[in-house]
Amino acid sequence: MGGLHTVFAVIPAAEAAESAVAAFQALPLAEPARLIGLHVAPIAITFGLATDMALASFIEAQIAAADEERKAAEAAFLAAARKAGIDFDWRAEKS
Numbered sequence: 001m002g003g004l005h006t007v008f009a010v011i012p013a014a015e016a017a018e019s020a021v022a023a024f025q026a027l028p029l030a031e032p033a034r035l036i037g038l039h040v041a042p043i044a045i046t047f048g049l050a051t052d053m054a055l056a057s058f059i060e061a062q063i064a065a066a067d068e069e070r071k072a073a074e075a076a077f078l079a080a081a082r083k084a085g086i087d088f089d090w091r092a093e094k095s
Helices: 014-026 052-084
Strands: 004-010 029-041 087-094
Touching (some): 004 014, 014 052, 029 052
Parallel strands (some): 004 029
8 A cells, every 4th residue: 555645744933844854754655755844824913003004014023023934934844854855845825
């Protein structure tokens, strides 16, 4: 019986990358097998701040922080996957 060909792993932060790669390697894998790292950045927009200007700057700060988190998660995932010598892909979305 064959193993898994494609596995998606949610990478919410950089700290999750190595354990996702290790878990992938522990699975019953087919040849070839591929790990796809997926990061979804939740952007929570909060209403009710005093002014529109404050709201706009607050939203911009949230977007910037989420972008930095995505970049860190991506770098950690790519490094861990390359180190493990596995076939991989990376995807990132904003919600």
